[in-house]
Amino acid sequence: xxxxxxxxxxxxxxxxxxxxxxxxxxxxxxxxxxxxxxxxxxxxxxxxxxxxxxxxxxxxxxxxxxxxxxxxxxxxxxxxxxxxxxxxxxxxxxxxxxxxxxxxxxxxxxxxxxxxxxxxxxxxxxxxxxxxxxxxxxxxxxxxxxxxxxxxxxxxxxxxxxxxxxxxxxxxxxxxxxxxxxxxxxxxxxxxxxxxxxxxxxxxxxxxxxxxxxxxxxxxxxxxxxxxxxxxxxxxxxxxxxxxxxxxxxxxxxxxx
Amino acid sequence: xxxxxxxxxxxxxxxxxxxxxxxxxxxxxxxxxxxxxxxxxxxxxxxxxxxxxxxxxxxxxxxxxxxxxxxxxxxxxxxxxxxxxxxxxxxxxxxxxxxxxxxxxxxxxxxxxxxxxxxxxxxxxxxxxxxxxxxxxxxxxxxxxxxxxxxxxxxxxxxxxxxxxxxxxxxxxxxxxxxxxxxxxxxxxxxxxxxxxxxxxxxxxxxxxxxxxxxxxxxxxxxxxxxxxxxxxxxxxxxxxxxxxxxxxxxxxxxxxxxxxxxxxxxxxxxxxxxxxxxxxxxxxxxxxxx
Ligand SMILES: Nc1ncnc2c1ncn2[C@@H]1O[C@H](COP(=O)(O)OP(=O)(O)OP(=O)(O)O)[C@@H](O)[C@H]1O
Ligand SMILES: [Mg+2]
Numbered sequence: 255x256x257x258x259x260x261x262x263x264x265x266x267x268x269x270x271x272x273x274x275x276x277x278x279x280x281x282x283x284x285x286x287x288x289x290x291x292x293x294x295x296x297x298x299x300x301x302x303x304x305x306x307x308x309x310x311x312x313x314x315x316x317x318x319x320x321x322x323x324x325x326x327x328x329x330x331x332x333x334x335x336x337x338x339x340x341x342x343x344x345x346x347x348x349x350x351x352x353x354x355x356x357x358x359x360x361x362x363x364x365x366x367x368x369x370x371x372x373x374x375x376x377x378x379x380x381x382x383x384x385x386x387x388x389x390x391x392x393x394x395x396x397x398x399x400x401x402x403x404x405x406x407x408x409x410x411x412x413x414x415x416x417x418x419x420x421x422x423x424x425x426x427x428x429x430x431x432x433x434x435x436x437x438x439x440x441x442x443x444x445x446x447x448x449x450x451x452x453x454x455x456x457x458x459x460x461x462x463x464x465x466x467x468x469x470x471x472x473x474x475x476x477x478x479x480x481x482x483x484x485x486x487x488x489x490x491x492x493x494x495x496x497x498x499x500x501x502x503x504x505x506x507x508x509x510x511x
Numbered sequence: 512x513x514x515x516x517x518x519x520x521x522x523x524x525x526x527x528x529x530x531x532x533x534x535x536x537x538x539x540x541x542x543x544x545x546x547x548x549x550x551x552x553x554x555x556x557x558x559x560x561x562x563x564x565x566x567x568x569x570x571x572x573x574x575x576x577x578x579x580x581x582x583x584x585x586x587x588x589x590x591x592x593x594x595x596x597x598x599x600x601x602x603x604x605x606x607x608x609x610x611x612x613x614x615x616x617x618x619x620x621x622x623x624x625x626x627x628x629x630x631x632x633x634x635x636x637x638x639x640x641x642x643x644x645x646x647x648x649x650x651x652x653x654x655x656x657x658x659x660x661x662x663x664x665x666x667x668x669x670x671x672x673x674x675x676x677x678x679x680x681x682x683x684x685x686x687x688x689x690x691x692x693x694x695x696x697x698x699x700x701x702x703x704x705x706x707x708x709x710x711x712x713x714x715x716x717x718x719x720x721x722x723x724x725x726x727x728x729x730x731x732x733x734x735x736x737x738x739x740x741x742x743x744x745x746x747x748x749x750x751x752x753x754x755x756x757x758x759x760x761x762x763x764x765x766x767x768x769x770x771x772x773x774x775x776x777x778x779x780x781x782x783x784x785x786x787x788x789x790x791x792x793x794x795x796x797x798x799x800x801x802x
Contacts, residue, residue, distance in 0.1 A: 294573045302605045310683055343700050344779040346792055356698070367800055383793040385785045405688065412770045 257285040260441050263306060265316035268302050275466035276302040281458065282469060285437040291452035291459045292445045293498065299446045299467025304411045307443070308332050320409070321371045330358075333407030337414040339394035340455075341386040347373060347397045348382045354405040365404075365405060392423040399431070401423065410435060410490040413445045425483070428455060432481060456480055461501045469509070471501040520726060574749035575756070585738070586605035592723050592735040593761070595651055599658025604712060607663045613668030616696075619770035628667075633754050637725050644729050654726040654734065669711025673704025696709030713769045720762055725775050753787040 261284040276299040283289055294301050305311045306318060309327045318325045320332070341350045351369040355361040363491055373382050376396040381492040395416060402410060416424040417429075432455060435442045446452050452459050456475050463470040475494060476484055487490055548568045554560045555567045562570075578585040614621040640657055647653035677700050685695045727736025735758055741753035778784035 305683075310686060328689055329686045330689060332687070334684070336680045336683070337678050340678070340679070340684045342699070342702065346789060352689050353698075357685070357688045357694055363799055366796060370802070372799060383789040383796075385779055385789070387779065388785065475654055499784070506744060 259283045259456045260286045260321055262319045262322075263307075267304075267315035267316050268299070268306055268311065269314045272275075272332055277306065278466035278468055280399060280467075280469050282418055282472060284441060284443070286441055288442065288457045289432075289435065289442045291456035292443060292462060293447070293449055293452040293459055294462030294467075295452055295464055295502070296447065298462040298464035299411055300462055302412050302467065303462070304334070304443060307409075308411050314430065319471075325506075330405070331407050331432065332409045332411060333402045333405040334396075335398050335402050335410070335415045336411045339386070339391075339398040341394055341397055343386050346383045347389070347400075349398045350386070350397050353401060355397050361412060365395075367380055369400070371405055372403045375403070376400045377430065385444060391421050392427065395419065395427060399427075399434075403434070408440050410440060410442045412442065414447070415444075417446070421450075424451075427479050436480065449498045452487060453498070454486060454490065459494070459498060463497055463502065470504075471497075474502075537700075554738050564748060566752055570749040570757070571752045572574045574747075574753040578750060578753055585735075585754065588733055588738045589757065589761065591733040592654075592720065592727065592758075595654035595726075595734065596719040598651075599655040599722060600662045600715055602655065603662030603719075603752040604666045604715050605657035606659070607667035607710070607711075607715070608667070608670045611667045611674065615671055615674040632664070636664070637722070640725050640729050644726060645782050649730050650734065654731065655724045656728040658719045660724035661718045664717070665714035666708065666711040669707045669714075672717060674700050675705030676707065677703045701763075706780060709777060713773060715778075716765055716769050717762065718764070720758060720765075724758070749791060 258318065261282075263280050263282050266277060266280040267275070269275050280303065292303065292378065294300055295354075302311070302461055305319065307325065308314050309325045309329060310418075311330070320329065342353070342354055345353075348366070348369050351372055352365060353364040355369075370382065373379070375397050378393065378396050378400065381393060382391065384393075386397070397414070404432065416427045434440075444452075444455055459473045460469050460473060461471040461473065462468065473494065477490060477494075551565075552567050552569060555562045555565065614624050618728065637657075639660060643656045643660070644653045647656050652702075681699055681703070682695065685699055690698070721732065724736040726738055728733040731737040737753055739751050739754040740752060742748070774781055774784065778788050
């Protein structure tokens with residue numbers, strides 16, 4: 255059976271103003287259920303690419319299809335998560351998770367049940383009625399993840415979701431994220447600065463290089479699943495790290511930093 | 512049970528602020544207060560200061576008794592000033608917040624408004640008192656108008672600041688969820704701006720009395736301003752001081768009330784109110800879900 259492609263970009267470009275080319279000539283296809291890591295140095299256009307796919311900003315050239323339809327604006331099958339949790343301080347965890355339903359006017363007992371379940375799933379049992387200010391940074395991101403699950407979106411765009419957290423928390427949340435999005439249904443694009451993290455999580459790593467922002471390489475990660483932390487010391491893993499480094503180095507040589 | 516414990520813990524914390532027991536602190540403040548009053552009284556009685564200009568504490572107390580109880584005339588004037596100040600404050604706040612919202616929602620309007628706001632900011636608002644009295648007459652309207660003008664600015668500036676403080680990511684979240692402009696406004700912008708807006712409202716309430724009083728000083732038939740002007744004009748200084756103390760006291764009470772409202776509305780900034788709210792919501796939602 256042929257893979258179903260959920261996202262396709264061809265010659266996709268985004269320019270800000272006269273001379274900032276944030277994304278140029280991006281060509282990619284993303285099969286349903288895959289986990290894509292988007293890695294690259296700061297300012298290379300990762301967030302811009304994600305915002306294009308999410309429909310938050312308009313492309314300036316090329317084609318971008320989600321489920322074979324041109325992206326024209328935010329869609330309900332795409333959900334986002336940011337480096338900041340972006341919780342509403344005046345709402346408890348469960349009320350924050352219910353925000354998508356509230357906005358869509360689909361809030362009812364059933365929605366509340368699902369919100370409850372999502373909070374259990376992300377490990378927030380007993381914190382359902384805490385306010386964001388009463389939660390640690392890691393827990394706040396868990397609420398944000400539960401809210402993302404609540405949208406019912408099966409395309410998840412994560413922009414450095416755990417980038418502001420300490421390393422221990424980040425590794426734990428990465429593993430929990432993998433557990434949640436595994437399976438053939440949920441397609442994930444995960445932005446990160448961290449090469450190891452990118453490889454560890456992904457089926458495929460897109461390496462982006464700056465000025466102009468391009469996808470310089472798309473590397474299939476052929477490591478067994480489910481992943482575990484011991485794999486990060488294997489020669490295969492280090493091979494992938496080296497590959498990514500080479501791509502970045504090749505493009506960064508002689509460029510002003 | 513646990514509530515009792517919390518209460519006693521917070522009492523200890525409160526007492527700790529005073530270094531020593533609460534009773535000791537009260538005693539100390541009382542003694543210091545009476546010593547100052549005694550020196551003041553004595554300075555007056557020995558002819559060191561002029562009792563005609565700086566009345567004795569005992570005379571002020573007697574005047575307070577007089578204007579509140581035996582004559583009882585102060586109540587009416589207090590009510591007049593209070594009414595002017597509050598109506599003016601309400602109008603000023605509504606206009607201030609209204610203009611601020613319009614300025615934030617429309618860039619064109621903001622650009623249009625900017626020079627006028629700079630002019631208003633540079634003008635001491637009180638200076639419009641005589642003009643307002645000429646425009647709106649000697650009655651209540653001129654006082655209301657000046658109180659409104661004095662109150663307008665803080666809510667205006669604070670509402671703009673608060674609304675512009677919404678982070679870009681929050682807008683993106685709402686947009687990615689398909690929120691309408693109305694939803695973004697009510698569910699995101701207003702609650703985010705509320706703490707700053709409330710601070711502006713508190714400032715406004717505080718300045719409202721001043722605005723009404725100044726207009727009354729200029730010309731009025733009733734109100735604390737004209738009452739105090741009459742007392743000083745006839746050199747009845749004890750009563751003038753009694754009036755001044757009244758205004759201070761009511762200003763203080765009003766400020767405390769505003770603080771209490773503020774805290775209740777902004778429950779998510781107060782640890783104990785958050786805890787209470789959590790419990791309430793937990794009971795409700797658990798009940799609904801049958802958990
Ligand atoms: N709204 C905008 N207006 C103008 N320029 C923008 C805008 N958004 C992004 N840019 C520019 O586009 C380029 C790519 O930005 P982008 O945020 O996509 O990078 P990034 O890879 O996500 O960086 P980081 O890792 O630091 O988050 C940068 O040069 C940035 O300054
Ligand atoms: Mg970014």
